[in-house]
Amino acid sequence: MDAWQPGCRAESPLVSAVLELRDAALGYDGRVLWSGLDLDVEPGEFVAVLGANGSGKTSLLRAVLGLQPLTSGTLRVGGRPARRGDRAIGYVPQQRRLEPTTPMRAKDVVRQGLDGHRWGIGRPGRVGWDQVARALEAVEATSYADVPVGVLSGGEQQRVRIAQALVADPSLLLCDEPLLSLDLASQRTVTTLVDRRRREHGSGVLFVTHEINPVLPYVDRVLYLAGGRFSVGTVEEVLTSGTLSDLYDAPIEVVRTGGRILVAGIPDTPDNAHHHEHHHDHRGQVQEAAHG
Numbered sequence: 001m002d003a004w005q006p007g008c009r010a011e012s013p014l015v016s017a018v019l020e021l022r023d024a025a026l027g028y029d030g031r032v033l034w035s036g037l038d039l040d041v042e043p044g045e046f047v048a049v050l051g052a053n054g055s056g057k058t059s060l061l062r063a064v065l066g067l068q069p070l071t072s073g074t075l076r077v078g079g080r081p082a083r084r085g086d087r088a089i090g091y092v093p094q095q096r097r098l099e100p101t102t103p104m105r106a107k108d109v110v111r112q113g114l115d116g117h118r119w120g121i122g123r124p125g126r127v128g129w130d131q132v133a134r135a136l137e138a139v140e141a142t143s144y145a146d147v148p149v150g151v152l153s154g155g156e157q158q159r160v161r162i163a164q165a166l167v168a169d170p171s172l173l174l175c176d177e178p179l180l181s182l183d184l185a186s187q188r189t190v191t192t193l194v195d196r197r198r199r200e201h202g203s204g205v206l207f208v209t210h211e212i213n214p215v216l217p218y219v220d221r222v223l224y225l226a227g228g229r230f231s232v233g234t235v236e237e238v239l240t241s242g243t244l245s246d247l248y249d250a251p252i253e254v255v256r257t258g259g260r261i262l263v264a265g266i267p268d269t270p271d272n273a274h275h276h277e278h279h280h281d282h283r284g285q286v287q288e289a290a291h292g
């Protein structure tokens, strides 16, 4: 029934990657966050982006959004160079709860996904509102379409943000820690919505998260950033004691138990290339996978 097989590698030249990075590097002020990155995200593929605080996960999304130039290499979205305001991209930014006084209804927030900063200029067309209604329906938020967003629960607000990211029918969905401070039920709602989107519409997904476990059932591949380096592959390939110990240059232990992945020994210093060699003295704590 589904038109897309999530995560399948496109053999056909007709189905090209929604995101292509070639020998890509990013840094600020001479400091390299990561380099040599080759990554293709295929239609319908769910790629989790893991890594310690400061390893460059948000910066990667900003590069894809055309907000941050690569230091070197190339980046293409749907075969075109990255550019600001690309309608092919849906974005769920890292964000805290909205203030109760935020002067917007849920449907106005979703509408911004169509109009962006042009909101208020010109008349909102009927077509736009129909799309907004469909997006709210897809995330099962129709009942609070007219409610001021600020008074919605954290989980409800996150549904509205996902509707905003999906309203323009993006081929690539970028999510920056969308599970942050949500309870387990709301986390499941968010992951299920994202999964349904990529299954039913073939959107590729880059999903930044500190926690692999809530997305474990959906993840096709993991991009793990650490210490100026990275590892890309399936969960089985990347989240192993061997791979992570290599990546951090420190002894890391990965334990699978009860369908969950626990990682012990992630250095707790800020993760960047300069501090790479000082990581050895910080270890021993047991954390959820990939917590920084």
Ligand SMILES: Nc1ncnc2c1ncn2[C@@H]1O[C@H](COP(=O)(O)OP(=O)(O)OP(=O)(O)O)[C@@H](O)[C@H]1O
Residues within 6 Å of the ligand: 028, 029, 033, 051, 052, 053, 054, 055, 056, 057, 058, 059, 060, 292
């Ligand atoms: N515009 C900028 N100018 C200079 N340095 C920056 C800029 N943006 C980010 N950085 C630095 O780049 C590093 C990576 O930041 P980034 O937000 O990409 O990390 P992250 O992996 O998303 O971290 P976190 O998990 O804490 O959100 C940080 O050390 C940050 O201070």
